[in-house]
Amino acid sequence: MNVVVPDYPTVMHALVAQAERGSDGSRMTVVPEPGRMETRRYDEVLEDALRCAAVLAEHGVGRGDRVLFCLPTSWTFVTAFFGCQLLGAAPTAIAVPTSFGRAAGFDGQVKELVAYLRPAAVVARAAVVEASEAVADTVFIDGDELLERAASAEASLRQFRLPSEDELAFVQCTSGSTGRPKGVMISHANLAANLMQSAVATGWSAEDTTVSWLPLYHDMGLMSGIMVPTYTGSDTVLMPPTQFLRSPVEWLRNISAMGGTLAAAPNFAYGYTADRVRDSDLANVDLSSWRMAFCGAEPIHPGTIERFVDRFQQWGLRQDVFMPCYGMAEATLTITMSPHNAPVRVDTIDRTAAGTHGQVIDVEPDDPNGMQVVACGAAVVGTEVRVVDGDGNPLGDNQIGDIQFRSPARTIGYFGLPQETAAAIAEPDWWKTGDVGYLRDGEIRITGRSKDLIIIRGANYFPSDFEQAVESVPGVRLGTVVAVGHRPEDGDSEELHLIVESYVPADQQEPLRQAVRSAVSAKTGVPVAQVHLVPRRSIPKTTSGKLQRAKARQLFIENPASSPA
Structure with missing residues (x-):
């Protein structure tokens, strides 16, 4: 295994180096x-960060503290995040509540995370600050007031000490798709290692420009939008996620206008863009500068990739632009990455052999029992990936099992949760990802999550297989289908239940249920016990947009009386 040697010991060293380029520096x-x-x-970014550090210090923030950020994509976020790191404190970014008031503001996720992380300060929008209660040893700071105070002449450029590699760079809250959020502790050494790994894997350099709409509280958004550009000294363009969701063409327009070369997004975003952008929106748009489109954070569908490329090819999009990748917060971000500008590799394997016996048997692409799996690349430099059986024994190629990795970018553990940390480690230092998949020719393929498997009459099924079949039915909202197994009290086996968000009127719901049943049966051969049609925005998701299957099962199947109307 090759060893990764970072160009800079910490991202703060990189920021200072980029600032020293002055007017020749990137932006x-x-x-x-x-x-x-x-x-x-970057020299202006550093100066602003120093001023923010001075104001945060006035509020009592110091080395070793934690600071909770509840801010939208903005200069306040960027400069305060860096300012926090310049003080030797560890920032944690979370989503801004979509509505305010006691239940949705402070009394929601913010209050829970304040109790868990015990931060010295919370930097948030005014509405969250106003809804907050007095909490011992925690100061609530209005982000706009922080930036205004930092910009004032009275804010002194605080002397700072560059952090050491063993200090915390930030705490990343997991999305909570399989349980309560955990604070993933990322040291500066972890961060520098992964930034260097990402740069080597992609050829990311000062000549590049990334254009990102991803939320900065999500690991992919934070790393691709701020951290890697700072480390490599490249240009970066940041859009609020709400802007992309309202009008995805703005993402493409910014790539065109700024000469964007790199952009990252989950699978759903590429499908969303292909479906929502009209030809009339694309006047003067040129996507020929875009050399790499990273795709990760959720299962990758070959059809989505093909549809996106076909849709925008006439506006200059390269056919080989996609780079499927695999990562997680516990690895800082990147674990594997596909080769530069190579065709996306897709296996079609027998779903019965995969689900029941953990075996990979190739079948023809049009086989009715075929299941498509996208290759997510080989381990980045300095990282190792393996697949093991239930007893922890390594498996060979084309055998499905639990995915583990080890890397200098691996988290030092979950904040305040030593038992959970220990449970996630396989000796000596392999991290259990919770994902299931197989290796082929050194590249990883993800088939699902171990906790999500549906077991019907002894056969294992992957939820994504059912969910993709349902999404092909007109009247079903894309990305809003949850397939779960549920065993009735008098049953011997799990039954397949589908929770589906729909926009059809009441008199069309029964025909839709029948269409869903037919689509799943035709695709998988598995009968559907029940189709639960629910209103828009009913299915719970994490802040990064991942479906929360366990919570959806609890709401709509185990305890339907308490589910939202």
Whole structure:
């Protein structure tokens, strides 16, 4: 295994080095709304961060503290995040509540995480600050007031000490798709290792420009939007996620206008963009500068990739732009990455052999029992990946099992949760990802999560297989299908239940249920016990958009009386 040697010991060393380039340096751009761009060089970013550090210090934040950020994509977020790190404190970013008031503001996730992380300060929007209660040893700071105070002449450029590699760089809260969020502790050594791994794997350099709409509280958004650009000294353009969701063409327009070369998104976003953008929206758009489209964070569907490329090829999009990848917060981010500009590799395997026997048997692409799996690349430099059986014994190629990795970028553990940390480690230092898949020619394929397997009459099934079949039915909202197994009290085996968000009127719901049953039966041969049609935005998701299958099962199947109307 090759060893990764970072160019800089910490991202703060990198920020100082980029700032020293002065007017020759690269730039960060925030696009708060279409047509308005706020651009700053790295030396200006560093100066702003120093001023923010001074103001945070006035509020009592110091080395070793934790600071909770509840801010939208903005200059306040960028400069305060860096300012926090310049003080030797560890920032944690979370989603801004979509509505405010006691239940949805402070009394929701913010209050829970304050109790868990015990931060010295919470930097948030005014509405969250106003809804907060007095908490011992925690100061609540209005983000706008922080930035205004930092910009004032009275804010001194605080002397700072560059952090050491063993200090915490940040705490990343897991999405909670399989349980309560955990605080993943990432040291500066972890961060520098993964930033270097990402740069080597992609050829990311100062000549690149990334354009990102991903939320900065998500590991993919934080790393691809801020951290890797800072480490490599490249340009970056940041859009709020709400801007992308309202009008995905803005993402493409910014890539065109800024000469974007790199962009990352989950699978759903590429399908969403292909479906929502009209030809009339694309006047003067040129996507020929885009050399790599990273795709990860959720199962990758070959059809989505093909549809996106076909849709935008006439606007200059390269056929080989996609780079499927695999990562997780516990690895800082990146674990595997596909080769540069190579065709996306897709296996079609027998679903019965995979689900029941853990074997990979190739079948023809049009085989009715075929299941498509996308290759997510080989381990990045310095990282090792293996697949093991239930007893922890390594498996060979084409055998499905539990995926583990080890890497210098691996987390040092979950904050305040030593038992959970120990349970996630397989001796000597392999981390259990909770994902299931197989290796072929050194590249990993993900087939599902171990906790999500549906077992019907002794046969194992992957939820994504059922969910993809349902999404092909007109009237079903894309990305809003949950397949779960549920064993009735008097049953001997799990039954297949589908929870489906739909926009059809009441008189069309029964025909839709029948269409869903037919689609799943035709695709998988598995009978559907029940189709639960629910209103839009009913299915619980994590802040990063992942479906929460366990919570959906509890809401709509185990305790339907308490489910939302």
